[in-house]
Amino acid sequence: MTQIAQRGTAVIMAMLVVAAAATLVSGALWQQNALIRETENELAYTQAKWLLRGAIDWAGVILQEDARTSSVDHRGEPWAVPLADTRLNENDGRPPAYLAGAIDDEQARFNLRNLVAGAELNAAELAALRRLLGALRIDESFAQRIGERMLAALREAGEHPVPGRAFAEDLLAVGMAEDQLERLRGFVTVLPEPTALNVNTASAEVLAARIADLALVDARRIVSARDRAHFKDLGDALARLRQASPQVTETGLAVATRYFSVEGTVSYGPARLTARALLKRDANRLELLWMKESG
Numbered sequence: 001m002t003q004i005a006q007r008g009t010a011v012i013m014a015m016l017v018v019a020a021a022a023t024l025v026s027g028a029l030w031q032q033n034a035l036i037r038e039t040e041n042e043l044a045y046t047q048a049k050w051l052l053r054g055a056i057d058w059a060g061v062i063l064q065e066d067a068r069t070s071s072v073d074h075r076g077e078p079w080a081v082p083l084a085d086t087r088l089n090e091n092d093g094r095p096p097a098y099l100a101g102a103i104d105d106e107q108a109r110f111n112l113r114n115l116v117a118g119a120e121l122n123a124a125e126l127a128a129l130r131r132l133l134g135a136l137r138i139d140e141s142f143a144q145r146i147g148e149r150m151l152a153a154l155r156e157a158g159e160h161p162v163p164g165r166a167f168a169e170d171l172l173a174v175g176m177a178e179d180q181l182e183r184l185r186g187f188v189t190v191l192p193e194p195t196a197l198n199v200n201t202a203s204a205e206v207l208a209a210r211i212a213d214l215a216l217v218d219a220r221r222i223v224s225a226r227d228r229a230h231f232k233d234l235g236d237a238l239a240r241l242r243q244a245s246p247q248v249t250e251t252g253l254a255v256a257t258r259y260f261s262v263e264g265t266v267s268y269g270p271a272r273l274t275a276r277a278l279l280k281r282d283a284n285r286l287e288l289l290w291m292k293e294s295g
Helices: 002-069 123-135 142-157 165-171 178-185 204-210 216-228 234-241
Strands: 083-087 097-105 259-268 271-282 285-294
Touching: 002 097, 002 259, 002 271, 002 285, 123 142, 123 204, 142 165, 204 216, 216 234
Parallel strands: none
Antiparallel strands: 083 097, 097 259, 259 271, 271 285
16 A cells, blocks of 8 residues: 555656646746737837838828929818828738828917917907807807916927927816817917918818908808818908908918828737827928827
């Protein structure tokens, strides 16, 4: 019996050794697989980042080509056509890569930087912002608070704070309800300098805010006609605007744009990366002012 017990104990010990060895091996394999997956994810993220930066550069090429062939900017041009989720590679042995994105005209929005002139608030721009808030069914008294925040931000950061709609979000934190903020977000921006409104791309609400005696219903009719036949130049725009607002002048109005935003999303294997950028386009020069990535 003793020999049998000893043999049983030896078998159990051998099984325990085998189990321990198997556990160690499986643990090592799991760590190796995890390391491989982590490395693959890092490589995919890096590749997605390069693809996304390439997409931003390509958007710049489109904008420069547009400037070379046209003196106006309107939503019937190639830059204004969004790119749906599009596969970039096929049967090349690499993970599938997808790109989606859009270019937008930042001068189609109310530029909150316009609220400050020198070291003071601009009364005419405050009145325009009040008209915009009224058109969006938001308490017009918030215009003064937004203007004061813009003035304080410029005093703190200098004449050229970090631009873009992300900065505009900070300026809008003046006690508005969330549904009011949601209505206003798409109509405002902050650019590095005061800018004219591109009447070829502006919404009816922003157009009516910019032109003091232009009723919103007339602005909507003008925008509807403009989207079928864009303004050829500023003279054409003024002639058509004066049919509804005889006193309108060219002050604060334009038919071309210097500031554009670009949004892009790239998927590469397990990696998905989104970026927003602000571009400044001058003659023969395109400058990336700001870019933010998020995974």
